[in-house]
Amino acid sequence: MKALFIGGTGTISTAITALAPQCDIELYLINRGNKMDLVPEGVKVIQADINNEADIKDKLKNMTFDVVAQFIAFDTDALERDFRLFEGKTKQYIFISSASAYQKPLASPYITESTPLSNPYWEYSRKKIACEEYLMKQYRENGFPVTIVRPSHTYGDFSVPLAIHGKNGSYSVIDRIRNGKKVIIHGDGSSLWTLTHNTDFAKAFVGLMGNVHAIGDTVHITSDESLTWNQIYEIIGSALGVKPNIVHIPSETLAKADPELSGGLLGDKTHTVIFDNTKIKRLVPGFQATVRFDQGIRKTLAYILSHEELQSPDPEFDTWTDRMIQLYEEYEAKLSEI
Structure with missing residues (x-):
């Protein structure tokens, strides 16, 4: 499998970048090159700014991918650019959304993927909802092979997950x-x-890569704890x-x-x-958060x-x-x- 990650060195994506090559995935990153120490041996880096569409288009002009995963997009402008860049060039486009998009205030604390999306309190969440709506429209109207993934509070080595902290982190x-x-x-x-450890998230995410059953669908990935x-x-x-x-x-x-x-x-x-993880466990048989x-x-x-x-x-x-x-x-x- 040949995959391209847009990002790849963040809290969530670092663990996936580390795991993917162990699963016989030929991995490329579009990355500005600021965290090269986090890139495992064998992962190929296309050093570029994804916002420079002409440069990216030129660097990818002869390349196609089984999977493109977008970790750093926060608005529909970025997704419109990605649609122009990757339509016809990937068999699956995975977008990282957010579980914060689920209905607030909640009608029920038990969350499934069919829980309504609505968050009047947080612009970040509303932008993620708009991104999901745009991508599903492209799937329905143009066959763009979208998979939407909603993480909740995922953590790794770099920061302690807290409710309240300052601008300098935890x-x-x-x-x-x-x-x-x-x-x-x-x-x-x-x-x-x-709270979900990023290594657990990575196991489920890699199981979605190239997974035909995930195309046109949305799934959250969290711990059961x-x-x-x-x-x-x-x-x-x-x-x-x-x-x-x-x-x-x-x-x-x-x-x-x-x-x-x-x-x-x-x-x-x-x-x-409280997240119901039935769907990710069906899509990725054997998945279980263990940390x-x-x-x-x-x-x-x-x-x-x-x-x-x-x-x-x-x-x-x-x-x-x-x-x-x-x-x-x-x-x-x-x-x-x-």
């Missing part, structure tokens, strides 16, 4: 936990969430050898304090979600704490967190006086 929260500083969990921390946010932070703390000092603050309050949190909280992580969160997060933390380039301080986020906690605790204290 390290600031890790550092707060291991130093006994207070950290914020939205709501009361009892809503259920699903459900954890509360309190459990997630307790597990992170346990892996660091400490008990996290947690402060619960309502999601709506956090979103008002920082509107940029609104999409990720009110449009996603606030809600209990429990307590296992995967130890590997993630070990990697981060041994790579200084991933240990980015975030003083702006730390200041915001401390101030947010102070104000909320003062508010709670005043409530007790009523």
Whole structure:
């Protein structure tokens, strides 16, 4: 099988890029070349900017693929370009969408691929919905061989999956936990969430590649493990050898304090979600997510704490967190006086 990944070195795609060559897949990446250390031996890199359509068209002019996978598109303009580039040049085009596109607020926490798509809280999710609609239109009207994949919260070596963190990523929260500083969990921390290790995601994804039964279809890939946010932070703390000092603050309050949190909280992580993975298991017989969160997060933390380039301080986020906690605790204290 001959495959082309647009991207290939991100949180999700790194694990797939590592696994694909082990499955006799001849793999090419369109990549700017910024993370060449993450590209396994034998994977061929077409160093280019996918947004330079003329250059890409020239570099691919004599090439066809069994699979093209798009990991980095976030709007329909990118997909219109891909349709121009790859119509007639691939037997399957796989688009990475998002499980955040599922209906919010949820009518039921049990999610299947037929759960409606609607997210008034998060523009990112609405753009993914628009991308899905565009691609399915191309499938119906032009026979473009689309497969849509919806990941939920997938993590790997480079970042700890959290509900709330700053612009510099997860390290600031890790550092707060291991130093006994207070950290914020939205709501009361009892809503259920699903975290999937990227190596588990990769196994299912590779099983979809070249899979005729997946053409014209949509499927999500997640673990079957459900954890509360309190459990997630307790597990992170346990892996660091400490008990996290947690402060619960309502999601709506956090979103008002920082509107940029609104999409990720009110449009996603606030809600209990339990994924039904029957479909991916039917399409990829034998697939099972096998990395429990307590296992995967130890590997993630070990990697981060041994790579200084991933240990980015975030003083702006730390200041915001401390101030947010102070104000909320003062508010709670005043409530007790009523």
